[in-house]
Amino acid sequence: MKCLWVSFFAVSLFFSDISYGQEVAISIDDAPHDHSPTMLRPDRLSKIIHGLQKSGVEEAIFFVVGERIDNAGRKDLIRYAKAGHLISNHTFSHRHPDKMGAKAYIQDIQKNDEIIRHLPNFVPLFRYPFLDQGKSSETRHQIKKALDKLNYKIGYVSIDTADWDLNEQYESAITTGKKGNLDQLRDVYISILWEASQFYEKRAQGLVGRPVKHVLLLHENALLALFLNDLINHYKKNGWKIIRASDAFNDPIYSRMPEVDKDSSDSILNQLAREKVFPEPYSSLAEKHDEVTKRFQATLLR
Numbered sequence: 001m002k003c004l005w006v007s008f009f010a011v012s013l014f015f016s017d018i019s020y021g022q023e024v025a026i027s028i029d030d031a032p033h034d035h036s037p038t039m040l041r042p043d044r045l046s047k048i049i050h051g052l053q054k055s056g057v058e059e060a061i062f063f064v065v066g067e068r069i070d071n072a073g074r075k076d077l078i079r080y081a082k083a084g085h086l087i088s089n090h091t092f093s094h095r096h097p098d099k100m101g102a103k104a105y106i107q108d109i110q111k112n113d114e115i116i117r118h119l120p121n122f123v124p125l126f127r128y129p130f131l132d133q134g135k136s137s138e139t140r141h142q143i144k145k146a147l148d149k150l151n152y153k154i155g156y157v158s159i160d161t162a163d164w165d166l167n168e169q170y171e172s173a174i175t176t177g178k179k180g181n182l183d184q185l186r187d188v189y190i191s192i193l194w195e196a197s198q199f200y201e202k203r204a205q206g207l208v209g210r211p212v213k214h215v216l217l218l219h220e221n222a223l224l225a226l227f228l229n230d231l232i233n234h235y236k237k238n239g240w241k242i243i244r245a246s247d248a249f250n251d252p253i254y255s256r257m258p259e260v261d262k263d264s265s266d267s268i269l270n271q272l273a274r275e276k277v278f279p280e281p282y283s284s285l286a287e288k289h290d291e292v293t294k295r296f297q298a299t300l301l302r
């Protein structure tokens, strides 16, 4: 379906918070996706591949959901891999560990592993769907033990984001016939990711006391396809260096599972902060649903 949104001349002067020296890798969850209400699958795929290439991202990492891999999905993943990007495990059915139970959840990881292990550029990293490791310590340890046995490391994120929330609101608006300003939407997309990045960078400085190699959470969706290049350029303009995913995951902050006594569905930085009982807040304003909604609503044409 053709995008009905209207593009006006972009005015993007609102990002003035300049900082230098940070490094970030690009991670993209939930591939492969079928067509969405706003974008056909081949269009999204080629926009993402070209966006990564154009903005100089040599190696992003895609966390893959096995039950979505049909013939077209397999071809998409191979194209990502041939473009130099990594393929990793995001379970077969994308569910919560507490809803499935640890045993079934581990089988779900193994089932996906058997499907994706033979794809080019596969690397044994595992990203929990919804970043949810399970509420009980026992569940978390059972799953971690199984991952160790499979020689997997955890594919943590350091920068948690609400890109998926904004994308859902955008697609729902298009589906119901609303129109909006595409340039304003681009600015909102970049703002929610950039503000989250600033928040977690500050957290890293306070917590780790040295620059960390960040891993940014993105999703394979229409907004990524539309704005990837602008997003990466924004990071670069503000002094951030885009690094390879395999380089980022060598940072020692990703090497162990923190002991948290409650919610573990979070950035590794927040998990480490919870372990040390760091004070609130644990998220940037731009991650909150009400704030994302407010910013999105402002892009709609009246």
Ligand SMILES: [Zn+2]
Pocket: 029, 030, 090, 094, 128, 129, 130
């Ligand atoms: Zn996911």
